[in-house]
Amino acid sequence: MKRRSKLFVVSAAIIGMVAAACSKSTTSTNSSNTPSSSASSITPASSLTGAGSTFAAPLYQDWSTKFAPTGHVQVSYSGTGSGAGITSIIQKTIDFAGSDATLNVSQTAQAPAPLIHIPTALGAVAMMYNLPSFKGTLQLSGPTLADIYSRKVKTWNDAEIKADNPGASLPSTPITPVHRSDSSGTTGIFTNYLSLVSPAWKASIGAGTVVNWPTSGELAGAGSAAVAASVNGTQGAIGYVELTYAQSNHIATASIQNADKSAYVAASVTSTTLAAAGVTATAGAAGLTFTMLNQPGNGTYPIAGPTYVIVYKAQTDGPKGQAVVNFLYWGLTTGQGDEGALGYAPLPDAVKTQAIDVLDTITFNGTPLHTGM
């Protein structure tokens, strides 16, 4: 008898806890202090789920912490990789995806409803390297990078690298290139750059979020963080990561030769902003997409690109749609100020305005969700 009543009490307690948990998960908070619009009639959901690009993960996680108190939405973002983000939004298991790559033809076809891209920030793909015996900053040109990653250049004292670093003494350490093992927008930006500067690369390996890397002598990591860890732990390694990952660990990054071939430019917020200076973006059915690789200018960093948030143009859940729009609007306005400190470059004003215009096209039941300002 004691066991049965104990069982009853325990079950009742757990059921009570479970009921409490369930009730918290139903949407819409009572407070309707939406940051911008007073005309919006839908109260936003109290929590949102986002996933995707690890390139942008530090940014979105920072934004969500700052947005939570004013917007009353908890936006949880997991860095699972651009490809996983795209898959998840197509499968509708998340509310918004982060991706540095745009949807390809097959993915667009698989989406159950139209998806749009909204750029949120610009980032540089930094080449971090681990060569403790090398003094000074490593300089690399585009073709050399392509040859390193295609394994034509195998040691650090190769002629091509020497040509980029005249007068420097380079060790004979073997080079271990590190690439992303998961479907990655950062890979997309990087391989698109390599295809631009090296016809040999374009012909053999090509560009994309997943490519056919050489199978020997390279390491892989799932996520920018894992690539950074691999480079950190392997002497002679080189890897491509979002600038912020290299900056926060004070790891040396290489200066890459600019498009004009006039200088080797270090990856920084400044050089990324310069890269966006001449960009013209046109909004289309898929939202606002553009590239900014290998742009002209003396101080322009050549391997840079935008990162996007991908959402459904016609939202099917009112409160969640409202929350997404509020969060994105905050990010496109107030959030832009945070980007510099985190190693990203804010969107140029023209692009920002265009992005907000695209945001305005997100609807629920035919009515645009972003009505204020």
Next chain:
Amino acid sequence: MKAPSTRRKLVDRTMLALMGAAVLVAIVPLVAILVEVLLKGIGAVRGLGFFTQAPPGDPTSPAGGIGNAIVGTLLMVAGASVVFIPLGILGAIYLVEYGPGTRLARVVRFFTEVMTGIPSIIFGVFVFTVLVLRTHHFSGWAGALAIGLIMWPIVVRTSEEILVRVPTTVREASMALGIPKYKTILKVVLPSAAAGLTTGCMLAVARAAGETAPLLFTALGNQFMSYSMGQPISAMPLEIFNDATSPYPAAVARGWATAFVLIALILVLTLVARFVTARRGG
């Protein structure tokens, strides 16, 4: 009796020494891991806030804690236990009380053992396909289901071993008094096996609390303190997994600290379970 030759003695001594060495080699990694986790983890635990706060938004900041992961693990383990511990004990009751010797019992017992050996990632794939995809939600419930499926066969097996040890005389005495079988089980057999059953469940919980792979596709993770099981939720193993490869030193330190908390929890559960079994003369 002939004394062993020097050669035989030498072989003897060498082999025995090797066996002793084997024990040392086996123990060294365990000690190394525990020491490493302790040393690296203890630095990140700055007071009680570590257990109650969520990680900071700024990844370079050492503030905050793993409160969200602890809550997530506890919620999911509780959710899994509520369903699968009673279910598992029920199954064990069938195996021992109602169906011993039947073919069904033999088949169930065999496949339960097999189920304990199934890689946990397969449960993750399964729950993702049947629950996450269909509900369009990563959630704590999906995570709890995946963990529960892993716990289930362990609970059945350990409960069976405990129930079998309850002496027949106890059951017979109860029946002789005219108490029907189901009441005998409920009020005589189960209470007397309670200690053993609890330890079996503790071992199952210890195993479930440490699983990562099934949570990758089900719970997803959540950087905020969340008590909602219908949303993505964090868990200690997920936190460790994400922090293990993070380039931010603050996050890595948090990962070690989470490992410390997790391992402490599991060790406590395991050691208490062993201690109770030992005292019962197991």
Next chain:
Amino acid sequence: MKTASPPVTAVTFTGKRRAEVAARWVSLTGAAAILVVLAYMIIQLFQTSWPIWKAHGVGWIFGSTWNPAGGVFGALPFIYGTLVTSAIALVVATPIGVGTALFVSELAPVKLRRPVASVIDLLAAVPSVIYGLWGILVFVPLIRPAQNLLATHLGGHIPFLAPPSPGPGFLAAGLVLAIMVLPTISAVSREVFLTIPRDVREAAYALGSTKWEVIRMAVLPGARSGIIGGVILGLGRALGETVAVLLVIGDVSAISKSLFAPGYSMAAVIANEFREATEPLHIEALVGIALVLFVITVLIDMGARLLVHRTAARA
């Protein structure tokens, strides 16, 4: 040996009889539910991956190129990686596991037996992710210099020590797996040794054998199939390990003779790529690999348990 329950006594009240029948059926459902769920799992896995089996038969799992970008799915690199790391794990863990089991059952004074056994069993309680964390942050940097040394000096002559040796790879993963599998082999062997009756040992002592000779002649022969059963159980565990391997194997889908080279395993590729697979063929391939892994581990597990049961029954 299971005790037989006494027969149900004749009851006088229909209510109690109904309750009795209900109790029997409820518990039967609880037991049968396991079979139902297991069957559902297999069916679900098969159903999701069916298109790839239909289109490419069984051959695709032996294809040596895995290139999701190009739509080519061959699972051989993962099967290779899984087998190689498991083989390394068993080669290393078996002597150590059997050695510790012998120590506990034959050598240790009675007071020391339980503590030593408990400590080794504690290795099994450490979660996989912590092995992975320790593996990639502590263990791999520790063995990397030794690996590099071997690779540079011997790599030219011995293909499976060939450079490059970046650290994470088959050997690192195999060693971490060995630590994880060791307690299984040790526990099963220990139990098997304990079932060998005392008289067999005493007879050997009576003939003037040294301790080792007693073990060799009296204990090991009878325990052989049980030990093998334990090893196969350990193999089953090694095959399915996901997170620890994922973090230390290097995540490169390539087949390489060198033990130092990075590779991939079936469980690791599923964990890494499942969330990002959009192409139906990609998803089907991954679920297909999960099905293969499932079937292999189940078959190996069944074989192992049959062996262990047979040894226990014989004793």
